[in-house]
Amino acid sequence: MTTQIQDVDHELIQAAADVARTRCRGDNHTMAAAARAGDGRIVTAVNAYHFTGGPCAELVLIGAAAAQGVYDLDTIVAVGDRDRGVVPPCGRCRQALLDYFPDLKVIVGEGDRVRTVLVTDLLPASYVWADHQIDAG
Numbered sequence: 001m002t003t004q005i006q007d008v009d010h011e012l013i014q015a016a017a018d019v020a021r022t023r024c025r026g027d028n029h030t031m032a033a034a035a036r037a038g039d040g041r042i043v044t045a046v047n048a049y050h051f052t053g054g055p056c057a058e059l060v061l062i063g064a065a066a067a068q069g070v071y072d073l074d075t076i077v078a079v080g081d082r083d084r085g086v087v088p089p090c091g092r093c094r095q096a097l098l099d100y101f102p103d104l105k106v107i108v109g110e111g112d113r114v115r116t117v118l119v120t121d122l123l124p125a126s127y128v129w130a131d132h133q134i135d136a137g
Helices: 010-023 057-066 089-098
Strands: 031-037 042-047 073-080 105-108 114-120
Touching: 010 031, 010 042, 010 073, 042 057, 057 073, 057 089, 073 089
Parallel strands: 073 105
Antiparallel strands: 031 042, 031 073, 105 114
16 A cells, blocks of 8 residues: 655656756666755755666665765755656666665656655565664664
8 A cells, every 4th residue: 555645846856857857868767866865955965877787776875965064865856867757666776775774765657647655665575775774782
């Protein structure tokens, strides 16, 4: 059962769309992602396409956020270039997002059916890598 959260962060969608429109050029960068940090800041990134499986925009965003001192993301969205709109995260990104941010909200859907769901709903009955980390405390 998918938990839909009523509030869709349209400002976040617009931020990702702006990056997709202005920074995605050619075949190397075709997706943009934007995420809202716990303190309200918005972090953006683009994918780095490569035939060997370059990182998706969501994965690049995790690193970009850390480089800016952001370790608590609240909501994320990915948007395709050429006005393709919101694109849901792939399976690899779903797993990484779940592991890094188990309470993360993800914007998915198309057009007027855009909605926000919990990352756990995108990857039900999943393996959670963080559950197997040893607490050094």
